[in-house]
Amino acid sequence: MNTMDDEVRATLHDRANLIAPPLDVFDRVESRAKRMHRNRVAASVTGAVAAVAAVAIVVPTVVSGSGSHHVATTTGAATQQQTQQPTQSAASKYALDPTKPWAYRGDQKAIAPATLAKFRHDWAAKHPGSTLQPLWGDIYEPSQQPEVVFVAKVGDSARWGMVMGAPDGSQFVVDSPLAADTVVLPIVAPGDEVARLLAVSAPDAKAIQYAGDGVTFKDMAQIAPGVAVTPLEGDQAIDRIRVIGVDGRTAYQGAVPDSSIGATPANLLKWPTRGTVPNGLLQEATTAYAKSRQQTAAVVQTNVLYGGIDAAGTQYLLAQAWISGDQAASTVGYLKHVDGTVELQLKAQTAADAVLVVLDVTDSPATPTETLVVVPQPTTGQVLYASSAGAKFVPAPADQYGVFTVARDPMARNDRLQVLDGDGKQTFEGAVASQLCGVSGCG
């Protein structure tokens, strides 16, 4: 046993001894467990399905698109098949007509006047002149926020979606075109433990079923007539959903939307927010980004990667930003200098498996060096910098969040970055210039 071993052990035990025992643990645990259980099996089923006879003809095809779910229509014979293609069946009676939408089902609190007005306001900001019509709503227990599935006429076409309340505005989890003869609106929504598959169909559909293995269908828990939910625990490469008509025949069968794209753009970095985001800076950045997209801030969503302030007092943040419904997020840098001037850097889109994102912080044109803020994957061990093609890589200093900074000569050419993971294995090496690409090119 050596000195370092002793001190690590002593530090951990010393810290641990300062932690007071928790109170009321059992009650809290039991409450949480019951909530998890409810969410998993959707046990708190309310309502029952009103059974109305129907014969169906047309069935939609669900097409998972990156960032949104599209429902297109196919017409064909009333047969059922276990393939990756949606099944055709008799169904037009169940189809959603945007001019005569299904009656609202669910909790009236979810569409309380002020809440619905806010949702409609934010929707109209996104789609001017359009008014959303709620089809189903609920107060989602874990967040205590309303969530509403809706349809809306937008000009000559129609869209459908799901909106969730959030402290900073409405979050449109789904915003997709509505194809003719759509029978079911399947939504992969955030869940307490696992994602939920929520399906909204016609009030007179007999049942909505889910097959995690693509074959064995079981009734989803109905939470209102024609509305059902199930935890999404199946294999998403093969799982299927189907709607059963009142005659017991399949009115629709198709793939389940990909949960990875259910609520967020496909290229969202699943990194924690690091650093400190100065007060108000995120709002300013959001507004600036919205302006650049000719949208309002209400429809912008962000994934902040890092925020900080440099020695000269320049506040900055690095984030991904997108308009609700976008298939990919933009990477955005926002700087606010001490003289009040601001700078929005619209960077090239970052891939979901990116190893690093770099922000160029330059305090003034007269500054002899600029600062590269290198925000790497959280598992990164070290970032190294070489000031030219032939120069040796030297470790860059890191802050407590594992974010590295490099003092860079603004005239540098062919300088390079290298990234090592926590085990010392190289995960990236490339030119700095390639990390400073903007939406309109690299430099």
Next chain:
Amino acid sequence: MNPESREAFKSYVSARSAALLRTAYMLTGNKPDAEDLLQTALAKTYLAWDSIRDRESVDAYVRRIMLNTRTSWWRRHRHVSEFATDELPERPAGHDEADRIALHDAMWTALADLPKRQRAMVVLRYYEDLSEVETAAALGVSVGTVKSTTARALAKLRDHAGLRDDAIIGAKR
């Protein structure tokens, strides 16, 4: 859960929650996250309680859930800084004690800077006092990985400002 099982689980929580909270704290670095992590792990254990036949292994079960949950949070809870630290109570200190506390503060900061996996291994090896084999089993890695990763973690701690050998030796004098 039947009343008998519920009482058994309640007894387990009562007996072990303090120790488990400390382990959660070691993994998260701050008390709010530690409490949340522990509650989540225990809630999952509650749901699985009747299927856990070996009650001697419940600690290991909960610990494994905490490690897995921590990893999944790390992916999902992007609003939480990875190693946010909270304020701990002031401790009265003499001169030597002050040196020791300063050293431990520096060590704690250095531990917080370790990559997640290295930190988990250090916690399991030096706080939980698990063997290399037990640590490997808890994390689902090879014993060789435990050895090499722990060695790298210690090397990183040694290189951390404020934790040079002379600082440690000075504090121990």
